[in-house]
Amino acid sequence: MSLAADRTDTTARPAEGPRDLRLAALTKEFATFTAVRSLDLTVPAGTFFALLGPSGCGKTTTLRMVAGLETPTSGTIHLGDRDITWEKPYRRPVNTVFQNYALFPHLDIHENVAFGLRRRGVKDVDQQVQEMLELVELESQARKKPPQMSGGQQQRVALARALINRPEVLLLDEPLGALDLKLRRSMQIEIKRIQEEVGLTFVHVTHDQEEAMTMADTIAVMNGGVIEQMGSPTELYENPQTTFVANFLGQSNLIAGTVASAEGDVVRVDMHGTQVSIPVDRAHTRTGAGWVGIRPEKVLVAPAGEPIDAPGNHMTGGVVTDVSFVGVSTQYLVRMPWGQELMAFEQNTGRRKILRHGAEVDVSWRPEFAFLLPADQDVRAGAFEED
Amino acid sequence: MRRGRFTGYWLMLPAALWLGVFFVIPFYSLLATSLYDPEGSVLTGYDVTWHVANFADALREHADELWRSLWYAGVATVICAVLGYVLAYAIAFKAGRWRNVMLVLVIAPFFTSFLVRTLSWKLILADDGFVVDFLQTLHLMGEDDRLLATPVAVIAGLVYNFLPFMVLPLYASLEKIDVRLIEAAGDLYASPARGFWKVTLPLSMPGLVAGTLLTFIPSAGDYINAQLLGSTNQRMVGNVIQDLFTNTGDYATAGALSVTLMVIIVAMVVLYIRKAGTEELL
Amino acid sequence: MAGSSGLSRRAVLRGGAGVALGAASLGVLPLFGTPDRKQDPATCTTRDLSDSERRLVVSNWPGYMDEDDDGYVSTLTEFQRRTGIDVSYTADINDNLEFFAKVVNQLGACESSKRDLFMLTDWMAARMIQVGWIQPLDPAKVPNLHENLIDSLRGVGWDPDRTYSAPWQSGLTGIAYNKAKVKEVRSFEELLSRPDLKGRVTLLTEMRDTMGLTLLAQGDDPEEFTEDQWSNAIDRIRKARADGQIRAFTGNDYIQDLAAGNVLACEAWSGDVAAAEDENLVFVAPEEGQMIWSDNMLVPNLSTHQAHAEEWINYYYEPEVAAKLAAWVWYICPVKGAQEAMEKVDPSLVDNPLIFPTAESLATTHAFMALEEFQVRAYEKDYADVTGG
Incomplete structure (x- = not known):
């Protein structure tokens, strides 16, 4: 293959090589x-x-x-x-x-x-x-x-x-x-x-x-x-910067919250009674209401009371409302106490049995995976437009 | 599915009967006419005597008109192709919402009779008419020059009368062309002119070929235009055949001339289609 | 192996079928000959139903009959009132040849044409009489015809005693010119030679009209000419054409060109010039003489109402009836005494030369020689060669 070799023609190809x-x-x-x-x-x-x-x-x-x-x-x-x-x-x-x-x-x-x-x-x-x-x-x-x-x-x-x-x-x-x-x-x-x-x-x-x-x-x-x-x-x-990107590129859980404090490199958000922390470079608003975003595969689920392998952002009182087994992974819908259903994808590593529909669970994620978007953006933007 | 085996044949039956009655029988009748005994007459009757010399007689006596017909029809077809292509192209690509209006305008002349339309050209091209006056004012024509009763008038009449037969198939062909192909040609370094020659024109060939045939064939056999717009020096083979059949009553020569014209046209059409590479039309 | 032999068998079958089809095709060609159309009027007859059926079926040219109009009673209505005959009148003749084509299959095979009377121009009338399609008229039933027919229409070659035909209306073939565009044209010879008319002259495609005037211009008699005289006349036209004097040979569409100035002078029919109602168009009887023609009433074979047809003919040869009709149609009236009768109908038309040509004018009129079928063929071909080639 000699694609780089022959550059004799003049119309298409400038002498100085590729340009932005x-x-x-x-x-x-x-x-x-x-x-x-x-x-x-x-x-x-x-x-x-x-x-x-x-x-x-x-x-x-x-x-x-x-x-x-x-x-x-x-x-x-x-x-x-x-x-x-x-x-x-x-x-x-x-x-x-x-x-x-x-x-x-x-x-x-x-x-x-x-x-x-x-x-x-x-x-x-x-x-x-x-x-x-x-x-x-x-x-x-x-x-x-x-x-x-x-x-x-x-x-x-x-x-x-x-x-x-x-x-x-x-x-x-x-x-x-x-x-x-x-x-x-x-x-x-x-x-x-x-x-x-x-x-x-x-x-x-x-x-x-x-x-x-x-x-x-x-x-x-x-x-x-x-x-x-x-x-x-x-x-x-x-690190999506808008709800549209968060929804259009893959899927996201977006949970309503209010900024409690923004100090140093962490923004703290009060989310239905739970305080979650978000690194400042992932927080796209610093004050007032916002959407806390977390990708479903970053959401960890465990039977109520069992330890979860994640520090912080721990929430209790979830109930499994839907279980889809797709081979490499299992997709859960978990209803949280405030009524919202969160998506969680779990690799089928075999470490633990697949949770049943109706099981009471705790939910958690690592703070560095969450992101914060301004509340004035449409939470559903980009979600239903694919294909 | 045995029941459906003959359905196709049954469906073909009406068309086959129609062709049989209105094409095959008249064709044999014409073939027979060309082999009549030339000594016969309408009143004394004609017998098929296999008098093939009719063809030699017809060609000897009427070669001029035969040649002139092909020549006029050829020129008219070329003019139709150029005018028709521009028009069809404009309708297909540039007319926008006027497209249907323009198509109706192309067909509109058919709402009046062929004869009336041709007669109106007599007025347009009259010696004292505005076209001649205008050309004389511009000194493009001398004071005693005229358009009527010249080949120009006959060919103009042919072009006018058969232009829609060129435009419609061309339009159908052009309209089907995906504009992205023309964009692609531009994207691949073809200037608009080159893009036209390399993409648009080749893709419209089926329409051009169909239009050419639909224009050339009836033009070559036409006699109305020569009769109304021409003079004795513009007589075409159609005029001769008409004259031989109705006035002279010389069926044998008329038949031989008709068959000759038909053979020449069929031969030209086959050669043309081979050359144009659109055999699928046959 | 089975496949290959099947294929070649199929090829053989196909070839065979092709040859058979070709042979069969050639075999059917003789079926497309045309029969002899000659009939004998003495045997091709039927019983006349005139006594039981008071009907008459007439075919005529358009514009050839007066029409009822508030208070005006047409000659046709008057005829029906007077005789009680119910006339079915149709203007379905537009062209002699076209009408010929319409009836050739019936009359040529001794079948009824469904008509009792039709009007055709001299040469076509002659042709039909010659092939025996026309019934002789009973002289006792058409006394007015023999009494009142004008002299110039008696003794025509193709029906010397008017046994088969009765002129309906007549017309003249002469020349016409546009007086706004060109100075007076007096002779046919001028049409063929005057330089200021070059390329602005049309002649008629009717062989008998044009060749008749040409023969006259050569000093010959169109009613009796020799082969040499004919060839000379043909050569004369050919030369005029070759010189570019003649622009076109036309049917009945010449008058518009004359009025528009495309044509300055032409061979013309008198009725067309009168009907054009253009004061610049002048009809002239050429100095060499003019051609006269008539459309003739003919009774075809198998007419079932011949007696009524004869009654009709006799009626239209009454001078008063003829005058009334002539005042409407403006053609030459073939009936003696009509000019006097015109005094009562419309005095302004009594001296109209297009309806009642003077004796001097009529003396210059000529008819064309009656032709045998082979002569028609030969002369039409000569003429077509000149007008076409």
């Missing part, structure tokens, strides 16, 4: 609504970046503006120092893997992949196409037409067709949405492998949080035309 993609105050208004509101975003060169959000959040519009398929209402798009805001799509060193692939049905696989090179008058097209088809493991299918291929194969052709141009930025618009679950998982790994191999900047748009977390170095969670939070998958998951 920077969006500044990017806004797109349509007749009846604003799809993207003053978006600021920097995608570091060579990273795998995911734009994650529910449908209608503006992620695809953002992508299309980068590709040049939509014109921004205001704001700028830069590649390094080069302003490409008003550049024609066919002059941008950016390629797209379209949702549903948009393969040319009248051309065979070879010619689909060769399309971009031919348009730029590149020599030695056949050799490069051959190599690219090897990369996506389709070298034997070169003379088939797209409609004769399976969804997964078409997906790989679409990827090859874009990648062969070695764009500075490769845009992927829900590229796996049409595939079944199993195929999607293997393609996720495949695409990630290819990205690491070619070292290009990938911007991936998806509404599938698991997909985003599996593949991306950095995720930007979008909602209502703005970015709610951006960071590595672990950062976003472990």
Whole structure:
């Protein structure tokens, strides 16, 4: 594979190597609504970046503006120092893997992949196409037409067709949405492998949080035309800054509470009579009411009175109201004395018997896993929008 | 499922009967006519005497009109293709909410008769009409030049009358094209013009081929336009056939000429479709 | 092995079926011949039902009959009142050839055309009489016809004694010009040669009209001409066409072009010019002579009301009736005495030359020679070659 070698063409490839993609105050208004509101975003060169959000959040519009398929209402798009805001799509060193692939049905696989090179008058097209088809493991299918291929194969052709141009930025618009679950998982790994191999900047748009977390170095969670939070998958998951992120990215227990004190590096919150402490870097409000958040797998459950392997934040008086056994783990719903049901996921380590429905339990978590969100945010934001 | 084995055949029966009565029988009748004894007449009767020399006679006497018909029809088809493509493209991609209105406008001329529409072109192209006046004012036409009774008028009439047959299949073809394919071409470094040649045009080929056939075939056999808008120097093979059948009563030559026209057109269509690579139309 | 032999067997069967179909196809072709259409009016007859059925079925051209209007009683209504015959009148003749096509299968096979009387132009009337589709009229029942038919319409070659036909209305074929656009045109020869008319002249596709005027322009007689004279006339038209003098050969759609100025002068039918009601359009009898034609009443074979048809003919040859009709339709009235009768109907029309041409004018009219079927073929073909080729 010689992807890094041949850089003779001039349109797509600058001499100085990969550059960051920077969006500044990017806004797109349509007749009846604003799809993207003053978006600021920097995608570091060579990273795998995911734009994650529910449908209608503006992620695809953002992508299309980068590709040049939509014109921004205001704001700028830069590649390094080069302003490409008003550049024609066919002059941008950016390629797209379209949702549903948009393969040319009248051309065979070879010619689909060769399309971009031919348009730029590149020599030695056949050799490069051959190599690219090897990369996506389709070298034997070169003379088939797209409609004769399976969804997964078409997906790989679409990827090859874009990648062969070695764009500075490769845009992927829900590229796996049409595939079944199993195929999607293997393609996720495949695409990630290819990205690491070619070292290009990938911007991936998806509404599938698991997909985003599996593949991306950095995720930007979008909602209502703005970015709610951006960071590595672990950062976003472990320390969400909004209820939307807390709910959209995995699941969260959000429990109403009031800040009792904020001193040093700990914020103390009075939560239905129990004082819980939260590290200050995870507390996104310092006064008044707030939501105490804890991920279900961080919630520890034990029969009433038995010791729990966690210091602090100990609550009693819970009753198991639902037990779902899913093999690797068991998911409990525990009704707390104040009426709220908390989710708790427990690994089936075999250390203790699975609790029965109706069992009286105590609940606890390590303080460093909890987070605190402002009470003015909607507790249900992002919870029901996935898929 | 044995019960359903013949259902398909039963369903085909009405169409087969229709074709049998209204295509196969007239076809044999025409074939027979081309082999009539040329000494016969409408009143004394015609016998099928296998007089194949009718074909030689017909070709010898009417090669000019035959050639002219193919030539006019070809020019009209090319003009229709260019105009029709632009129009269909505009309707499919640019018309927005006016799309249906524009489609109705394309079909609207069919609400009046072919004859009336062609006659109205006589007024438009008249020697004292505004088109000629305008062109004369611009000195694009001399004082004594005219449009009526010239090939220009006949071809203009053909273009006008058969344009909808080009636009509709082209529109159907263009409308089916996924705009994301055109976006994809742009994304892959194709300028709008290159994208059109490499993606839009190839994908609209079935419509273009169908439109070309629907325009060329009736144009080549048309006689109304030549009769109303042309002069004696623009007679097409349709005029000759009509004349031979109704005025001269020379069924044998008329039949031979009709069969010849049919064979030429079928041969051209087959070659064309092979060349255009849309065999699935056959 | 079974598969491969099955396949080749299938191929053989297919080929065989193809050959058989082809052969069968050729075999059925002779069935599509057309029969001889000649009939004998003496044998192809039926019993006349006139005595028991007071009916008459008439087919005519549109615009050829006066109509009832407050207080005005049409000649047709008057006929029904007077005779008690119920007339079924239809204007379903638009074209001689089209009407011919409509009745050829019945009359050509001695079957009833469901009509008792129809009106066709001379040459088509001649053709039908010649092939025996038309019944002779009983002279005793149409005394007015023989008494009152104007002289210029007597003794036509194809029915010298008016045994089979009675002219309904007549018209002239001459020339017309647009006086607002061009100076007077007096002869057919001018149409074919005057430089200021070049490319602005149309002639009629009716072979008998155009060739009749051309023969006259050559100094020949359209009622009796030789093969040489015919060829000369054809050459004359061919030359005019080749010179670009003639713009087009037209059917009855020439008058609009004349009025619009696309055409400056043309060969024309008198009735069209009168009907156009455009004061710039002038109809001229060419100096060389003009062609006269008539639409003729004919009784087809197997008419079941021939006696009534004869009564009708006799009625329309009464001068008063003819004058009334002529005042309405504006064609040449073929009935002697109608001009005098017109005094009472509409005095302003008594001297209208389009209805009552003067004796001098009528003296310049000519009919076209009666043609045998083979001559029709030959002449129509010559003419089509000139107008078409």
